[in-house]
Amino acid sequence: MKTLKITQKEAGSIFESLSQKYKIIAPVEKIGEGKFSNTSLLTYDEVKSFGEIEFFKKTYFSPKEILNPIRQSLFEFKRKDIREICELIPPSIVFLRACDINAIHVTDAHFLNNEKFKDIYYKRRRDRVKLFLMECKEPFESCFCVSMGANKTEDYSGFVRKVDDGYEIKVTDSELENAFSEGTPKDVEPAFVEKDKNPITIPGDIEPSLFENDIWKEYSKRCNACGRCNTSCPTCTCFTIQDIFSENSNNAGERRRIWSSCQVKNFAILAGNHDFRIPKGDRMRYKVLHKIRDFRKITGFNMCVGCGRCDDVCPEYISMFKCIEKINKITAKKKNDG
Amino acid sequence: MYNTKKIVKNAFRISKVRGESAIRLRIPGGDLDARHLDTVKKLAKEFGNGTVHLSIRQGFEIPGVKLSQIAEIKRVMAAMIYDIEKESNVILDSPQDGYPSAGTRNISACIGDRVCRFANCDAPLLARKIEEIIYPNDYHLKVSVTACPNDCIKAHMQDIGIISTVVPDYDSERCISCEACIDNCCLRVSNALHLANHEIIRDEEYCIKCGECILKCPMGAFSRGKSLYRIIVGGRTGKKNPRLANTFIEDASEEVVLAVCKNTYSFIHRNIDTKLPKEHLGYIVDRTGFEAFSQEVTEGIDMNSEAKIVKSNNPGYFYKYRAA
Numbered sequence: 001m002k003t004l005k006i007t008q009k010e011a012g013s014i015f016e017s018l019s020q021k022y023k024i025i026a027p028v029e030k031i032g033e034g035k036f037s038n039t040s041l042l043t044y045d046e047v048k049s050f051g052e053i054e055f056f057k058k059t060y061f062s063p064k065e066i067l068n069p070i071r072q073s074l075f076e077f078k079r080k081d082i083r084e085i086c087e088l089i090p091p092s093i094v095f096l097r098a099c100d101i102n103a104i105h106v107t108d109a110h111f112l113n114n115e116k117f118k119d120i121y122y123k124r125r126r127d128r129v130k131l132f133l134m135e136c137k138e139p140f141e142s143c144f145c146v147s148m149g150a151n152k153t154e155d156y157s158g159f160v161r162k163v164d165d166g167y168e169i170k171v172t173d174s175e176l177e178n179a180f181s182e183g184t185p186k187d188v189e190p191a192f193v194e195k196d197k198n199p200i201t202i203p204g205d206i207e208p209s210l211f212e213n214d215i216w217k218e219y220s221k222r223c224n225a226c227g228r229c230n231t232s233c234p235t236c237t238c239f240t241i242q243d244i245f246s247e248n249s250n251n252a253g254e255r256r257r258i259w260s261s262c263q264v265k266n267f268a269i270l271a272g273n274h275d276f277r278i279p280k281g282d283r284m285r286y287k288v289l290h291k292i293r294d295f296r297k298i299t300g301f302n303m304c305v306g307c308g309r310c311d312d313v314c315p316e317y318i319s320m321f322k323c324i325e326k327i328n329k330i331t332a333k334k335k336n337d338g
Numbered sequence: 339m340y341n342t343k344k345i346v347k348n349a350f351r352i353s354k355v356r357g358e359s360a361i362r363l364r365i366p367g368g369d370l371d372a373r374h375l376d377t378v379k380k381l382a383k384e385f386g387n388g389t390v391h392l393s394i395r396q397g398f399e400i401p402g403v404k405l406s407q408i409a410e411i412k413r414v415m416a417a418m419i420y421d422i423e424k425e426s427n428v429i430l431d432s433p434q435d436g437y438p439s440a441g442t443r444n445i446s447a448c449i450g451d452r453v454c455r456f457a458n459c460d461a462p463l464l465a466r467k468i469e470e471i472i473y474p475n476d477y478h479l480k481v482s483v484t485a486c487p488n489d490c491i492k493a494h495m496q497d498i499g500i501i502s503t504v505v506p507d508y509d510s511e512r513c514i515s516c517e518a519c520i521d522n523c524c525l526r527v528s529n530a531l532h533l534a535n536h537e538i539i540r541d542e543e544y545c546i547k548c549g550e551c552i553l554k555c556p557m558g559a560f561s562r563g564k565s566l567y568r569i570i571v572g573g574r575t576g577k578k579n580p581r582l583a584n585t586f587i588e589d590a591s592e593e594v595v596l597a598v599c600k601n602t603y604s605f606i607h608r609n610i611d612t613k614l615p616k617e618h619l620g621y622i623v624d625r626t627g628f629e630a631f632s633q634e635v636t637e638g639i640d641m642n643s644e645a646k647i648v649k650s651n652n653p654g655y656f657y658k659y660r661a662a
Contacts, residue, residue: 032562033561033562034562035552035553035555035558035561035562036451036455036457036553037450037451037457037458037459037460037485037504037549037562037565038451038460041558043558061558070511070512070513070514070557071510071511071513071514226518226554226556227516227518227556228556230556231514231556231557242515242536244535244536245535258514258515258536259514259557260514261514261516261556264516264518264556265516265517265521266517
C-alpha cells in the first residue's frame with residue numbers, strides 16, 4: 001500500500017505511465033451532448049488525463065456498459081457450426097463511487113457467483129478491470145446509498161481525491177504501485193458519506209400481498225414506459241437475444257445479446273404474443289421488488305445500491321426512493337396491525 | 339396639430355379615442371429583463387389607463403396615453419428602449435426621440451431551449467441576432483423564430499418564419515431496439531423511422547429533423563447532430579388572401595438565415611409598389627413570382643452544403659371578391 005500527494009505536474013507523468021498499460025475510464029462531462037439542446041451529458045468514457053475526469057458530479061448513465069456492453073456478440077453460426085466470439089477488452093482502470101463499486105458486486109453475484117452458471121463473457125471483462133474509488137464529500141440530492149448499505153467499500157485498487165493543487169492518492173494494488181513513483185508521502189484515507197439527505201428504512205419482510213396493493217396503480221398512470229430507469233441503473237443487467245443473419249443467408253449469422261428493460265414494451269412477451277405484464281404499475285412493481293426483495297432472497301443483500309440515477313433520469317419524476325417509502329409504510333402498518 | 343404619419347412611424351398608435359394613443363414597446367425575442375417592468379408600470383400608471391396589453395408579436399402596448407404627452411413619454415422610456423435594443427446590438431442614436439421606425443415588426447420567438455425540452459435552439463437569442471440585422475427599418479415585415487417544428491410561435495403565419503431543426507445522429511452500438519423512437523415518430527411526427535435487422539433506419543425523405551427521436555431514446559443512441567433551420571416564407575393573415583408560409587430553404591445554417599433576412603430587404607426595396615401606403619412581402623412575391631424572389635434573395639449568399647432551396651406554390655385562400 002502507498003499513500004501520497006501529487007502535484008498537477010506529477011499527475012501528468014503518473015497518468016502517462018498508468019495509461020501505458022491501462023485504458024482509463026472515468027466520469028466525464030460532454031458539453032453540448034445532452035439530449036436537450038445546449039445541455040451536457042455526464043457519462044463514462046475513456047480519459048487521456050486526470051484533468052478530464054469529472055470528480056464532483058454524478059453521471060447520467062452508470063458505468064455498467066464497461067462490463068456489460070450494450071450489444072455483445074456471443075457466437076457466430078453457420079448451419080450447425082458454432083464459433084464462440086472471444087472479445088478481450090484492454091486492461092482497464094475504472095473510476096467509481098462507492099455505490100457503483102457495490103453495484104459491481106451485484107452484477108458479480110448475477111454473472112460470476114452464481115452456482116449453476118458462470119458467465120464467461122462477463123468474466124473475461126471483469127478480470128481485466130481494476131476499480132479506482134472516487135469519494136463523495138456530500139451525498140447528492142437523490143442518493144440513498146447509506147440507507148441501502150452501499151455507501152462504503154474496501155474493494156478498490158486505488159483511490160484518487162482531487163484537491164486544489166493536485167491529487168491525494170491511495171494505492172492498494174501492488175501491481176500499480178510502480179506507476180505512482182512520484183509525489184510526496186501523505187496519509188490518505190477515503191471518506192464515505194455517512195448520512196443520506198433523505199434517509200429511508202428498507203422494508204424487511206415484504207409479503208406477496210403487496211403485489212395486489214393499490215400503490216402500483218398510480219404508476220400505471222404516471223409511467224410512460226421509456227425505460228430510462230433501467231438503462232441508467234448500475235445493477236439492471238437484463239438482456240435479450242438477437243440473431244443477425246448474414247446477407248442472403250437464413251442459416252448463417254451472429255447471435256448477440258443486447259440490453260433489455262423491464263419497463264419497455266415487449267419485455268414480457270411470450271410465444272404467441274402473450275404479454276403478461278402490460279400495466280406499467282405492474283412493471284414498476286416487478287422492478288422495485290426485484291431491487292429490494294427478490295434478489296435479496298437469493299443473495300442475502302439488496303440489489304439497489306441507492307445511487308438515485310433512476311430518480312434523476314425519470315422524465316415523469318417517478319421516484320424509487322418515494323416508492324420504497326410507500327412500501328415501508330404499508331409493511332410497517334401490517335406489522336402494527338399484527 | 340398632430341402628424342399621424344410621423345406618430346405611427348415613431349411606433350405610437352392612433353387610437354379610436356380622439357387625442358389618444360398607445361405606446362408600443364419592442365421586445366426582440368419576447369425576452370425581457372424584469373427590471374424594465376418598473377418602467378412599463380410607470381408608463382401605464384402615469385400616462386396610460388393603468389393597463390398593459392400583451393400583443394401577439396410579444397410587444398407591450400400601453401393604451402390610453404395622450405397624444406399631447408408623447409414627448410414626455412419618450413423621455414421616460416428612452417433609457418429602457420435604448421437598453422432593450424442594445425441587448426440586440428442595435429444602438430439607437432437618439433432614444434429620447436423614441437423608436438426610429440415601426441415598419442419592421444418586433445421579432446417574436448418561442449422560449450426555446452431556455453426552458454422547453456423540445457427546443458433545438460435558443461430562439462430568443464436568434465431573434466435578437468435577426469433584430470441586429472434588420473432593425474431599424476421602415477419596410478413592413480414580420481419575422482418569427484421557433485425552436486422546433488411544433489411551431490408554437492406560429493412562424494407559419496409570418497412573412498419569414500425560422501424553424502430550428504437538428505440532425506439526429508444515430509449510433510447503432512448504443513441502440514437497444516426498444517422502438518421508442520419509431521413508435522413516437524409514427525404517432526407524433528412523420529413515421530420516418532423503421533427497424534431493419536434490429537437497427538433504426540431513418541428515411542431522409544420523410545424526416546423533418548424535429549429531434550423527437552433524440553428525446554425519446556433512453557440510451558442516447560440518437561444524439562444531437564448539426565443544428566439547422568427551415569426558412570419558411572409568405573405566411574400572412576389579412577383581409578384578402580390569408581395563407582400559411584411554405585418552405586423556402588431547407589437545412590439552412592444560421593449564417594444563411596441571417597443573410598436571407600438581410601437580402602429580403604433589398605428585394606423589397608427593388609420591387610415594392612411605392613404607390614401603395616405599404617405592401618406586404620407576400621404580395622410583392624406574388625407579383626414578382628416566387629422564382630424571382632428566390633433568385634434575388636439567395637444571390638451572393640454562400641449556402642451551407644446541406645441547404646436546399648425549394649419551390650413554394652401555396653396560394654393560400656381568397657375571400658370572395660366582388661368583380662368590379
